[in-house]
Amino acid sequence: MTTNQIAATDAASQKISETTEPEIDLNDSAYYVNRHIGLLEFNLRVLAQAEDDTLPLLERLKFLLIFSSNMDEFFEVRLAGLQRDIAYNQARPEADGMHPKDVMRTISDSCHRAIERQYNLLNDELLPLMAQENIRFIARDSWTAPQVQWIKHYFRQQVAPVLTPIGLDLAHPFPRLVNKSLNFLVTLEGNDAFGRKLGMAVVPAPKSLPRIIRMPDEVCEGGDNFIFLSSIIHYHAGYLFPGMKSTGCYQFRLTRNSDLFLDEEKVDDLSAALKGELYSRRYGEEVRLEVADNMPDELISFLLNKFGLEESQLYKVTGPVNLTRMMSVLDVAKTHQEFPSFKPKLPNDLKRSDRMFEAMNSGDILLNHPYESFHPVISFLRQAARDKDVVAIKQTLYRTGTNSEILDLLVEAARNGKEVTAVVELRARFDEESNIEIASRLQEAGAVVVYGIVGHKTHAKMMLVVRREGAKLRRYVHLGTGNYHAGNARLYSDYSLLTCNEELAEDVHKIFQELTGMGRPATLKHLYxxxxxxxxxxxxxxxxxxxxxxxxxxxxxxxxxxxxxxxxxxxxxxxxxxxxxxxxxxxxxxxxxxxxxxxxxxxxxxxxxxxxxxxxxxxxxxxxxxxxxxxxxxxxxxxxxxxxxxxxxxxxxxxxxxxxxxxxxxxxxxxxxxxxxxxxxxxxxxxxxxxxxxxxxxxxxxxxxxxxx
Structure with missing residues (x-):
């Protein structure tokens, strides 16, 4: 328990003694937990899953990598925002009463302990267990002669042509590094071709290069054998500076603030403004520096000074600085050390994908994803896109993905002459670029695209289909707790409701009217x-x-x-x-x-x-x-x-x-x-x-x- 948690508990205990009072002040900070600390606690529960030896080995590795990805976002968004507010004197205590600087200190201490746990688990437990399963990460000092020859060839053919070593001198200042990119700081001796004594250079690793490379079976003993890109670049550091001697090569990674800052009331075109902001996300304010644990102190001080960071923002790691990129291993190393596969259920009355309207007319349908298939939702839209009697389709899109059948079907519907209206939320964090592309495709197909309401993200999940049945127009609806993303529907637990309840459909119609038009808030019968x-x-x-x-x-x-x-x-x-x-x-x-x-x-x-x-x-x-x-x-x-x-x-x-x-x-x-x-x-x-x-x-x-x- 942290000092701040103990203090909060003591304060709560003090309140316990006052329960005989007629009124309790529910605004008292003793009754609240800091939200940033609460989110970090969740990430620690994910890390605990990786430590659970009752789970399959590769699932433990997956949880470890998810923890790494979660922590990246925690630093990029949560901690970065808190740091920015403190720097601009905008930070104020929240309901828990903790001063933002105290929150930063508490989080920093917890993060350092968690990262140490993460790498200890990887190095001392998971990698040795994986080696027993013939899934190996081969260190440089264990490479055999045939492996060295293959690695040299791979470096010359695949790596060297896209590397850009940058010597540091007056004409080559320290480069502006992309957020979360893998980089190497190389120390050098000797003169270069122009007689310069550079002393140091930076080698950024292009994002196009895979961070994990599987070596061919013919140079290995069997199983799946991997090497890290960082090991390959480290081994060839001297090759990058002909005639000079490389005396050290150390990986590091910089995390930046990745939130977008956009005053929506001061822009004329939200899409165009976001396109401009997306580039700046890669170069936001610095919030964290990760370095190899063998980097000398003087080089660490050099980097901290260069990025304007404090010692508390430094993380020394005993392994790759970006564990999330190890996810590719899970796609290659398929073993029994995973959760048993399962096939999402398709309810009997939905197995005919061309009879969704009939099924919905028989009664409401509730789907529990991922245990039950997301396919009926796609089938509903597919039938609507191709049914000659469907006259209009309206849908909200938050996180859908550009390679999505949902998007393809909306495009097809628009080209088939349906009145397609899409409310695309451009500001879905980290999906902005994808959603801009989605909006462009829909507009090119003839759909009406709106971006919701200024100042309010459209996070609702709704689809409304209007179908002519005889002399009447009948409305069919999908409502969900998740996104219109088939991949997420296999990984996230969510509910889908398919219905043609007229009162629900009328409520959905009114909300779409709010999103695309103007007027007072709609009076709804069932929806809130x-x-x-x-x-x-x-x-x-x-x-x-x-x-x-x-x-x-x-x-x-x-x-x-x-x-x-x-x-x-x-x-x-x-x-x-x-x-x-x-x-x-x-x-x-x-x-x-x-x-x-x-x-x-x-x-x-x-x-x-x-x-x-x-x-x-x-x-x-x-x-x-x-x-x-x-x-x-x-x-x-x-x-x-x-x-x-x-x-x-x-x-x-x-x-x-x-x-x-x-x-x-x-x-x-x-x-x-x-x-x-x-x-x-x-x-x-x-x-x-x-x-x-x-x-x-x-x-x-x-x-x-x-x-x-």
Missing amino acids: HSPFTLQQELLVQNIQQECNNAQNGLPAKIIFKCNSLTDQKTIQELYKASQAGVEIKLIVRGMCCLRPGIPGVSENIEVRSVVGRFLEHTRVYYFHNNGDYSIYCASADLMERNLYRRVEIAFPIIDPKLRKRAYRQGLEIYLQDNYQAWIMNSDGSYTRLSPGEGEERRSAQAYLVEKLS
Whole structure:
């Protein structure tokens, strides 16, 4: 437990002694967890998956690499934003009361310990175990003569032609390095062709070069044998500077602020403005320096000074500086050391992909991805694109991907004469370039493309199909908690609802009208949407109803499942419900700023996080309502940005059978998980559950794979 966590717990304990007071100040910082620390805690739970020796070996490696990718984004976005606010004197304490500089120090200490754990796990456990499975990473001092010859040939043919060594002198200042690029600092002796004593040079490794290279079987002993690009460049450092002597070669990597800064009210064309900003992302402010652990102190000081970084922003690593690029190994080294494969289920009434309209007319359809196939969603759009009776298609696109059948079908629909309207969210972080290309393709095909609402990202997941049936127009709808990305649908847990319920369709129609036109907020019958009604009417009013039920002696219960819970207003309503005696179960994958288990405040609240094979992505909100319970699925997490600065939707599961199924598969089994679940403590830390003696091991994800796939 950190010093700040202990202090926060002591403060909370002080509040416990005051529970006899008639009023408790729910704004007190003792009742909140810092959001940045909460996100880091989630990343540490991912790292713990890599340390779990009950998991298949290559899955452990995958979790390690996911942790590395998560930490990159943590530095690029979260820490970079905090650092920038501090530098410009814009940082203010949040609900937890921690000063931003204290948050930075706490995070820095935790990150350094976590990175050390990461590389110790890789070097001391995973790589040796992989070698036993004939998956080897061969170090330079172990190369055989045939391997050296092959590596030299590979370097001359594939690497040397694209390298650009840069000597450092007055005419060649230190280059401006791209964010997260692999680079080498080389120390030199002797004179170059022009008689210069350079002393040092920088060698950037082009992103086009693979970081992991599989050597051919004929120069190896069998199995899968890999070498790192960094090892190849290090071995040939002297070759890059003819006539000079290389006295040292050290890899390093610089992480920069990757957030985009765009004042939408001061630009005329959002797409054009974003194109200009995307280039600057590669050269944002410096936030982290990673160096090989054998780099001499004087060279480290040189780099820190060059980038304007402090010692606390330095990370010495005992291995490749970008572990995420090791993901390519998983595509090559296929062994039994992985999770068993499974095929997502295709419900019987959806196996005829050309009869989606008939199936939807028979009743609402609820799909639980990835256990059930995403294919029916694609089939729905495919049939709509090709059906002569379909007159219009409207869809929101957040993260879809340029190589997407969804995009191809929208283009086809537009070319087939359908009225296609696409709301493309250009500002989906790290997908901006892809979404600009998507918008261009759709416009070229004749679709109407809009970019949503200035100041509010369009994060809702909706598709509306209008079909002429006799003398009437019938509307068919898809609503989801995830993105229109078939790849993510195999990795993320999400819900899809396919329906032709006329009242739901009318609500969706009104929201599209808001997004493409102008006017006052729409009055909806079933859907709740941000930034207008989702927080106040769906969350607050239903929470307060559970409070009233509890105070009147009626059973009262709330279950929320989401990715993050940071909104202070929602947290305070949950605290009030706990004080009223409402039983509250929260399944929060990532950040949770609420502190559970504080007597007099949150003793009736349990918070758990489930981290497993699939990324838990569903947002499900349950209210007991004195036995007549309601369940809403949503695109929105319980964060300020989702509730007040985005266009989001929450949709009800109306059909009683589907509602019962959503409760069982989406909530109940997660509350029974004793293997991949972590329980949050009141100090903000987490404890992993494990089966007790004689207790059956229960994994929600394993249950769903078995029952649905």
